[in-house]
Amino acid sequence: MKQPKFQKSMIAAAVATLLGSPAALAQQNEEAEVDEGKLERIEVTARRTNESLQEVPVSVSAFGEQELEQSGIEDITELQFKMPNTTFQVSRGTNSTLTAYIRGVGQQDPLWGFEPGVGIYIDDVYVARPQGAVLEVLDVQRVEVLRGPQGTLYGKNTIGGAMKYVTRELTGYNEFEVKGTVGSYNQRDLKVSGQTALADNFYVGGAFATLNRDGFGEFVNTGDENYNKELMTGRLNAKWLVNKDINVKFAADWTKDDSNSRGGHREQESVLSDEPRLTDVYDSYTAMPTWNEVETEGYSMTVDWAINNDWMFKSVTAYREGYTDTNIDFDSTVNPVLLVPAIYEDDQTTQEFQFMYRDDRMDFVGGVYFYEGEACGVFGTVLGMLGLTIDNGGCVDTSSQAAFGQATYHVDDQWSFTLGGRYTRDEKEADVYRYTYAGVKFLDRNDYAADPIAVNSDFTTKADWSKFSPHASVSYQANPDLMFYASYSNGFKSGGVDMRADVSINPSARDPYDPETVDTYEIGVKSEFMDGRLRANLSTFYSDYQDMQVTVQTAVPTGVSSQVLNAADSTVKGVELESTFAATDSLNFTGSIGYINAEFDEVAVFNPTTQQVEDVSNRWSFANTPELTANLGFNQEFNLGNGALVWSGAVAYRDETQIFEEPSPLDEDSYSLVNTSLVWYSNASNWTVGLHAKNVFDEEYRLSGYNFGSTFGENIVTGYYGDPRTVSLSVGYRF
Template structure:
């Protein structure tokens, strides 16, 4: 059977499964006189608490209980349950996030570059992808919004936004302990709790230690590869000042000391003769495997219910991050092409919100937002065999980007009739950036130091050394119209605009490209969306769908090419693109104890015009027909169920799902790293005691042991050897978790 026919068959099967649910429900109704409907899901996608079914936005929501039931460990596992989304660990890292929604994201996690999907922890924007692979513990829910969210969430949310909402402090005495053991010597411990110190002052905390041996080994050193060694904790306090005011403080800290991640070579080394290893999780390295990622943040959130109509909210927050890691691009054990790197970042944000609610027909939320952040880094390209007669070469590249951003925003909902509501909003953003960039070439082999002035003495060549400034301003409008066809069915149409901030290429080499100190421009997305949100069969079936069309302008693309003097980097505003597709999400309560779930996403993303200039020659190249969108599978779908069994010793819940992702291209240009379509099969069985205190869960993931790439590097015959290496998703794992709640 040919691949296109196979894809259409999968698509038809998924649609048929969703459409067959009502017929199955009618059959079950004959056997069930009374059925409970689906639970109401509340979200804060529009900066206020609403039912999922009332929000004219494509949003998926996952509650803490749902995530515990299927054994979700971190946010990357949500990729299997969200249409048209890529949420993965970045190439060569353990905790850096690669996030794409509807074809928009950030492939290159270099400091100073901006994400296309915004990540938020309790309304606090997380500017950098390092450390953004958030562990799931002590949370209330996770929301994923699809499409541009520029009005309420600001720049860098042109693909969407991921909201990580921590557990609220209630003042009740709670203590929860969970331990887990599993494949590859997994050893996890999570403890969380809260209490009231006084009638109006509550405190809480949570800590998680997550340990696991490597999926593979560095064969030449014996060190573990793809292991996990992470400690994270969170502290919080809430003061109920009076009946109308409260103040909440939160602090979180994560330290990841997992080994640096070694890649799998796809080609035989021309230097050492090493062939691709049988186990994709095994590798070799000529570098230390030491790796450290530290992130911490604090926030102070003040709420004031001024009266029945007006409210005020202040969100003050700061975050810092530090990464020290090593990447061996050749992965042979011989020192051929090595990159040690250090990243540092800090940010301070302040948001003031004002909300108004008129119970008759109008509500509004608006405010101002300030961002002050600095991202710094340095990495060395260490080439011991290049110009070997002179002792090799080290290229030291680094600098800092200072960003100051101001925004004013507002969005209102006007109920024109009992059934028709108009939403209008907009956000004005002013961005200012200043970047210092340097690139020095040294003779000899050196591992980098933090301060370039103390690195290796005088450089052999100064490739770049400049300071540049730029500023941009943008107004992002939003308008939506939603109509309640009935109490259970709502249709909506919307137009949204968003932008991703411009910047400076921190790999800039002016000796190869004299104009590379000129900043690249923001990228812009305009999206039109039509959707239906419905609850059918007396509330036992939730069926939400949307179609969308996006005009994607000035898309930022990082292009790196090997040249005799090194690697030429260039960030392009790559012309015009069009993205269109549809999404379907459904939950069906066949009986009181049996639920089915289905998700389907289809996306057609293509470049309309891409022309770039070669830095060395000035010649232009049209790659419109040669390039395709990266990290954007055409088809994604998931089918699952959960079944509850009532027993004499408690409740047992059995759940399973199968998630499929179509072919994925790792970069804009085709490469050997591109991943064919694949599916993952998972299942869980969880027992809950009658008392509600105990739970025991057995979780199996990737049961068919599917081998699939999630990232890689493709430098071809770099400096005398082929550096085409891949990084892979988790193999089959099984874990047993035991929890007790006091």
């Protein structure tokens, strides 16, 4: 019987004590051939070509299909507990909108038209919007997370890093897999996937999942479920081997999320309602309908052509679109104090051409990239107690072109030098409107006066920017098991227009804001010891951010005043250590630790009350960026007569976290989560049974929220929380 092989990482402090020198987390590649007891070679595509994780001068974590299965990972947000200096979370009152931060940089506000700081990729296709980006684990081969600016090879908006969701490769073999899961809160999941060959040179495959769960709580005054899950997702693939040198891949994916919109937990007593503050953080009140709809779909075609022994060509053509229709009750009371119905729509068309060259001394990848996208939306700010409604909407069209190249020259078997750069040109045109109406009005209603009582904004503006992002690195392979590297990377997040602009309060809000930029310097070491049983990778980095885009929302009597300014400079520095230790042939330890020191040097913002520009850097701290993150895990394999049993467990620690840049009652204290799993594999490896317990000690921890104080006559401080303790049982069959 071929037993599954496992690996994870030992806590950094232990490794540092053992080694004195360091190195990085690696996950398994199930297809790798390894010597008994040694760690497996991990293949990643961090530099747009297949390389060993230990040879890439980049801070990258990789999670293979088997690792995800053994841990019971259901979506990508759970990976934040396995990596240093990383935050992947569900955004506030949503179910499938992603809040992603790496090394202090991300996107706090998921408004349409705003750009993320962490790039999300499905295979080689960039996903521009966070709506629907909480990707479920389905038909996945590997997830890679790259930390630090990736502007040269991945482009704009990867200023903090990038995440690559790599789907299974079609092989032409007949495969079929079905997995059913039941669990806490009436969890009922079904996943089906498979592939086959329709001809010797044409393969097809697909996957489908329906994921359902009752709510962790309820909307007390309506009886509707809160924090429930009702989602379907699917994927279809085809691969055509045109000849021995050319193959064409087709892919289509779609997701439909009909889970209820989430209700927040009131952190303070209401001053307008008699209802008491609820003790269960998953229960809520609402004055809105709780229905919610999120749909995304994407299509792509990839052409790979081996021109000759040295040159490769790749073309990636893709289209994606998304639609969101949701309701968010900011105050979470039975009164219509601050209600926000919202509709988002977006689409994007991308084309990338890549050329790759490789010989004994030189590796090169370069090409051109084109992006055309439109993001539109409208949301209402319903101030029912004041008898006012503000509608805010518009569209932003983006056209982007880039040319890039990166080459690595191997001087000898030890020294390598890399130089690269990317030139990007962005053009944006946006129209923004903001109207104030008397009375209560929802987006799908017409029971109000047709004419607004005030036009707060109604303008069109456009701007363009160009940026060159260089990269340079040097690596030294001291011996086959020890590599040192140093790198410099520049990245940027694209400029834009504040889609909430209220020029009646702040006339300059109509002006486009510029890109923000970063210069990052990194030194690292990647190493293996003890005859390949211990892998430890360490990196230390220093980042200098300029013209950071600061989104400031200030509650005023007539609504919320918003502004986005290039108003901040900051310094971010830190250390990351990831490690894996094969203690025996059947027992592995894994772990990581991350420390980050992020400080604002200057933050100049406009105060709509005083009409003055103020430096608030002494009050601000980085959001969603705990100073210390760590995890420690293990897995133990037991050989049984009828198969193999794998017992795994992990504890993850996150330090105190500030939810917004300004301190608020929502800020979360440090906490630790414990997960454990038992997975049984049959001798023939066709049956699997998994028992997974997450948040074993039922830790209560806040992820996000809204903080508007008492501006509207009500204490609006509402929080959204991570999942409580859950237990699930999965049974899978494959052939």
